[in-house]
Amino acid sequence: MVNLEHILVLEKNEQVSSKVHVLTFATEGVPQSKPGQFFELKSPYFLRRPIGVMQQSNNKISFGIRLVGKGTSALCGLSPGDRLSALGPLGRGFDLRHVSQPGDIVIVGGGSGIFPLLYLADQMRTSGLIQGLNQIYGFRSAEECFLEVEMCQHKNNMTLCSDSGGLDFHGHAVAALEAFLAEASAKPSAIFSCGPEAMMKSVVEVGKRENIPVQVSLETRMGCGIGLCRGCVVDLKDDSREAGFRRVRCCKEGPVFPGDKVIWS
Amino acid sequence: METKVKIGDVVLSCPVLPASGCFGYGIELAQHYDLSALGGIVSKAVTLEERLGNDMPRIAETPSGMLNAIGLENPGVEFFLDVLLAQIKRFNLPIIVNLAGNEPTDYVELAEKMQDPQIVALELNLSCPNVKSGCMSIGTNPQEIERVVSAVRRATEKPIWVKLTPNVTDITEMALAAEAAGADAISLINTLLAMVVDVKTRRPLLKNNTGGLSGPAVMPVALRMVSECYRVIDIPIIGMGGIASVEDALAFLMAGASAVQIGSSAMQNPGLLFSMKDEMCTMAHDLGFSSLSEITGCLEYWN
Ligand SMILES: Cc1cc2nc3c(=O)[nH]c(=O)nc-3n(C[C@H](O)[C@H](O)[C@H](O)COP(=O)(O)OP(=O)(O)OC[C@H]3O[C@@H](n4cnc5c(N)ncnc54)[C@H](O)[C@@H]3O)c2cc1C
Ligand SMILES: Cc1cc2nc3c(=O)[nH]c(=O)nc-3n(C[C@H](O)[C@H](O)[C@H](O)COP(=O)(O)O)c2cc1C
Numbered sequence: 001m002v003n004l005e006h007i008l009v010l011e012k013n014e015q016v017s018s019k020v021h022v023l024t025f026a027t028e029g030v031p032q033s034k035p036g037q038f039f040e041l042k043s044p045y046f047l048r049r050p051i052g053v054m055q056q057s058n059n060k061i062s063f064g065i066r067l068v069g070k071g072t073s074a075l076c077g078l079s080p081g082d083r084l085s086a087l088g089p090l091g092r093g094f095d096l097r098h099v100s101q102p103g104d105i106v107i108v109g110g111g112s113g114i115f116p117l118l119y120l121a122d123q124m125r126t127s128g129l130i131q132g133l134n135q136i137y138g139f140r141s142a143e144e145c146f147l148e149v150e151m152c153q154h155k156n157n158m159t160l161c162s163d164s165g166g167l168d169f170h171g172h173a174v175a176a177l178e179a180f181l182a183e184a185s186a187k188p189s190a191i192f193s194c195g196p197e198a199m200m201k202s203v204v205e206v207g208k209r210e211n212i213p214v215q216v217s218l219e220t221r222m223g224c225g226i227g228l229c230r231g232c233v234v235d236l237k238d239d240s241r242e243a244g245f246r247r248v249r250c251c252k253e254g255p256v257f258p259g260d261k262v263i264w265s
Numbered sequence: 266m267e268t269k270v271k272i273g274d275v276v277l278s279c280p281v282l283p284a285s286g287c288f289g290y291g292i293e294l295a296q297h298y299d300l301s302a303l304g305g306i307v308s309k310a311v312t313l314e315e316r317l318g319n320d321m322p323r324i325a326e327t328p329s330g331m332l333n334a335i336g337l338e339n340p341g342v343e344f345f346l347d348v349l350l351a352q353i354k355r356f357n358l359p360i361i362v363n364l365a366g367n368e369p370t371d372y373v374e375l376a377e378k379m380q381d382p383q384i385v386a387l388e389l390n391l392s393c394p395n396v397k398s399g400c401m402s403i404g405t406n407p408q409e410i411e412r413v414v415s416a417v418r419r420a421t422e423k424p425i426w427v428k429l430t431p432n433v434t435d436i437t438e439m440a441l442a443a444e445a446a447g448a449d450a451i452s453l454i455n456t457l458l459a460m461v462v463d464v465k466t467r468r469p470l471l472k473n474n475t476g477g478l479s480g481p482a483v484m485p486v487a488l489r490m491v492s493e494c495y496r497v498i499d500i501p502i503i504g505m506g507g508i509a510s511v512e513d514a515l516a517f518l519m520a521g522a523s524a525v526q527i528g529s530s531a532m533q534n535p536g537l538l539f540s541m542k543d544e545m546c547t548m549a550h551d552l553g554f555s556s557l558s559e560i561t562g563c564l565e566y567w568n
């Protein structure tokens with residue numbers, strides 16, 4: 001039987017912007033997670049906090065955490081040596097089965113959705129699955145950009161966008177995606193997206209229009225993260241059902257779903 | 266340490282059960298834990314028809330607990346019997362099926378369908394606060410409780426556990442009504458009707474506006490109710506509400522419970538369910554008990 005609960009020991013807590021910390025833990029016996037999978041991290045409050053994997057290799061695991069409220073503040077306040085209970089890896093990650101055909105891949109992220117995508121980009125690169133990997137990441141302002149050189153070893157083919165200018169692209173990540181597609185010599189074979197719901201929704205629209213499959217990673221409020229409570233459901237279009245949709249658990253069947261199937265709230 | 270307990274005619278290998286709706290059907294945790302450390306499996310509520318439950322969000326955190334407004338989402342009794350039951354049976358544990366209906370007749374119809382010998386008891390959910398009809402609207406009225414329980418009593422030979430709601434002025438009235446109508450045990454408590462407000466949006470956080478409060482926050486209320494019921498009824502009590510440690514579980518036994526269920530805290534810390542039996546034995550031994558069953562009702566009240 002595979003252990004579900006792991007005790008992680010914090011090695012490093014780096015503040016990479018005013019609102020973002022990267023926590024790196026030593027892991028022993030933690031199964032290798034797939035990009036898009038997440039862990040339920042213990043907090044001092046009643047519920048655990050679901051956080052996607054940003055990097056995992058050589059007995060280390062990193063999470064990028066955006067300060068949102070009290071739970072993420074507590075996590076970002078951990079010190080080296082502190083121990084933290086984590087359940088995982090949880091959920092199903094991005095589906096990479098269909099990306100082996102030649103063609104470019106585009107990754108579009110915003111906010112805390114960027115962290116799991118960094119892991120995806122990293123895994124794709126090392127797997128040699130793809131020809132071209134293009135990453136587009138959006139920030140509200142240049143000051144909020146937390147992607148340091150160190151965090152993105154392969155800065156080429158990465159477009160950093162800011163709504164207020166000061167980065168590679170002045171404007172929204174979806175506008176950068178449109179600009180990229182207009183100039184691309186070949187149609188990308190897939191788009192992967194994670195971030196604010198409005199952004200993912202627009203990315204799915206673009207994908208539909210351009211006939212490119214989009215996978216999105218969703219966030220919902222979770223009671224357990226491990227499939228027990230059905231607190232986290234998402235509706236997916238399903239013509240085989242009388243109602244026209246089926247209700248699935250974000251934590252178990254997700255958090256990554258085919259974008260064209262998602263019925264947005 | 267003898268860990269066996271008897272709930273009426275039902276013998277459980279130990280008094281530790283998962284709480285309905287907080288354990289799925291056991292399938293997820295079976296991949297990570299040895300379920301044989303449990304006294305049985307308690308299913309999520311089963312209804313006659315498939316239910317989608319309430320709109321999202323359905324979960325909110327509270328100080329020392331949580332609200333849920335799932336609204337009894339489940340695939341319906343047909344799917345339960347045709348597909349899920351076979352999977353649950355593979356765990357080789359006694360199965361307790363939690364039944365919920367809109368109408369009194371729903372409970373009868375559901376009970377009649379529960380024929381499998383591995384189903385050792387039916388837990389009638391007269392207490393879910395998150396649905397518009399049935400459940401809590403029955404469980405807050407002693408006449409209705411009596412009506413439903415006696416109708417189910419006539420329809421099945423299986424032991425009936427009646428799950429009660431704390432959202433009443435006098436829990437003993439409800440427990441006595443269930444007992445009079447032929448219940449074999451009572452389960453208490455279900456969640457407390459509650460609300461969380463998001464001041465930024467000026468709206469309740471849950472789409473259902475209200476939800477059921479569970480977790481450590483409710484434990485003292487639950488313990489008081491178990492203790493009150495134990496003093497007036499003769500049928501066994503399955504105690505629950507906020508259990509998060511071995512001390513909590515023993516407190517329920519002392520107050521009068523013959524077995525306990527663990528819900529919200531087991532969702533945060535699933536290992537708790539599976540270490541509970543051993544921890545109970547160790548602690549019971551240290552306290553001078555030689556069996557877990559003798560702890561039931563040993564609480565000594567002040568005069
Ligand atoms: C699958 C998944 C992966 C995630 N990955 C990351 C990540 O890699 N990095 C990151 O910074 N954040 C991530 N999030 C979001 C993160 O879980 C929330 O920001 C965090 O739970 C907020 O907790 P809090 O106590 O700081 O905020 P509060 O607002 O105080 O939290 C109150 C409650 O609401 C819940 N909640 C609030 N916002 C969210 C949200 N957006 N999603 C789910 N639950 C929420 C909390 O878990 C808590 O139960 C992810 C969410 C999901 C579902
Ligand atoms: C997410 C969730 C779902 C629940 N679903 C059910 C249910 O289907 N039927 C039922 O009788 N009780 C249900 N309950 C109530 C629990 O079984 C239990 O009575 C209550 O949560 C108190 O115990 P706890 O504090 O240990 O969670 C649910 C509770 C939660 C938190």
Ligand code: FES
Nearest residue numbers: 224225229230251
């Ligand atoms: S959060 Fe409990 S089932 Fe998904």
